[in-house]
Amino acid sequence: MQAAALPAISGWHWVRDGWTLFRSQPLAFFAWAMFISLILMVASLTPPIGPIVFIVLMPSVTFLSLSACRQVAAGQKMTPAMWLQPLTQKTLFKKLLGMGSLYMFLCLLFGLIAFAPFMTELSDAMQTATSTNNLMPLLDVVHTPMIIFGVLYVLIASLFWYAPALVGWWGTGMTQSLFFSGIACWRNKWAFAVYGLIWAAVFLGVDLAMTFLSLIGIPENVTATLQVPVNIIAAGILYCSFYPSYVSVFEQHPVPEEQIEA
Numbered sequence: 162m163q164a165a166a167l168p169a170i171s172g173w174h175w176v177r178d179g180w181t182l183f184r185s186q187p188l189a190f191f192a193w194a195m196f197i198s199l200i201l202m203v204a205s206l207t208p209p210i211g212p213i214v215f216i217v218l219m220p221s222v223t224f225l226s227l228s229a230c231r232q233v234a235a236g237q238k239m240t241p242a243m244w245l246q247p248l249t250q251k252t253l254f255k256k257l258l259g260m261g262s263l264y265m266f267l268c269l270l271f272g273l274i275a276f277a278p279f280m281t282e283l284s285d286a287m288q289t290a291t292s293t294n295n296l297m298p299l300l301d302v303v304h305t306p307m308i309i310f311g312v313l314y315v316l317i318a319s320l321f322w323y324a325p326a327l328v329g330w331w332g333t334g335m336t337q338s339l340f341f342s343g344i345a346c347w348r349n350k351w352a353f354a355v356y357g358l359i360w361a362a363v364f365l366g367v368d369l370a371m372t373f374l375s376l377i378g379i380p381e382n383v384t385a386t387l388q389v390p391v392n393i394i395a396a397g398i399l400y401c402s403f404y405p406s407y408v409s410v411f412e413q414h415p416v417p418e419e420q421i422e423a
Contacts, residue, residue: 164345165410172355175409179402182230187397189239191390193229194397197222216268217261221248223403224257224325230404247329256328260321260335267317275310279303319346326407345410356406360399367391 183190200218204211228247229239237243248254276283279302286302289295323342327333333341346353371384 163411164341164348165413166348167352167409169351169355171349171352171409172357173359175352175356175402175406176359176398178405179398179400182233182401182404183394183398186233186239187394189229189233190397190401191393193226193244194393194400197400198393198396213265216265217258219264220260220321220325220328221254221257224248224253224329226400227326227404227407228329230401234404250329253329256335257325260324260328260338263335264317264321267320268314271313271317272310275313276306279306316343319343322346323407323411326411349410356402363395364392367395 201215204215225244225247229244232239232243248257282302283299283306286299290299320339320343323345324335324338327338327341328335331338367388371388374384374387375381
């Protein structure tokens with residue numbers, strides 16, 4: 162297994178190259194991002210089963226996104242029948258479901274670690290919010306555990322970022338894939354910092370732009386309707402940017418395995 166250590170500017174390159182991929186077949190990637198958004202919406206409306214199923218399927222969805230990007234980068238035109246084809250590899254879908262199950266378990270475990278010390282405060286704040294119809298006390302209490310969970314989630318995300326691609330394309334086992342994904346993310350932590358900041362700025366910028374349109378007199382229902390396709394386009398470019406990240410770390414600038422250090 163090989164992984165490169167890239168400069169911080171690579172985070173911008175991943176976003177730029179993701180935009181290039183999206184632009185080459187915008188309708189296909191827009192439809193894919195819209196499909197994922199619909200699945201997420203259905204999952205959010207059917208707790209607790211819906212969110213659990215969605216989380217378990219996330220590695221599979223990630224691998225399908227990467228595979229589509231690889232096809233497009235190779236000059237092929239994506240058709241509906243091609244999207245699910247990568248999962249027909251023998252035992253691959255089963256491995257990705259196992260990875261998704263582990264992902265869900267770690268999210269639940271780290272969520273418990275983050276929120277358990279504050280359960281008394283959360284219970285009191287919930288009762289106060291219910292009796293006074295004021296969410297501010299609850300939001301104040303939940304702030305700290307959310308920050309703790311956010312920090313812990315960075316560890317989870319690093320373990321699973323490249324793991325679906327390594328299982329699907331390198332044929333590695335789940336444990337080895339998680340390990341090398343975590344190592345690769347650590348080696349490229351500054352590139353990921355830039356990458357994360359850019360995407361945070363993009364989605365924040367979309368929200369601010371819609372707020373500005375509301376301030377200049379455009380009805381809120383119009384801006385809300387406009388924001389939906391804009392967010393889907395941004396999500397489609399985000400999914401496309403996963404592939405340049407993988408290629409640049411594992412395929413373009415390889416280093417000897419013995420040089421990979423935590």
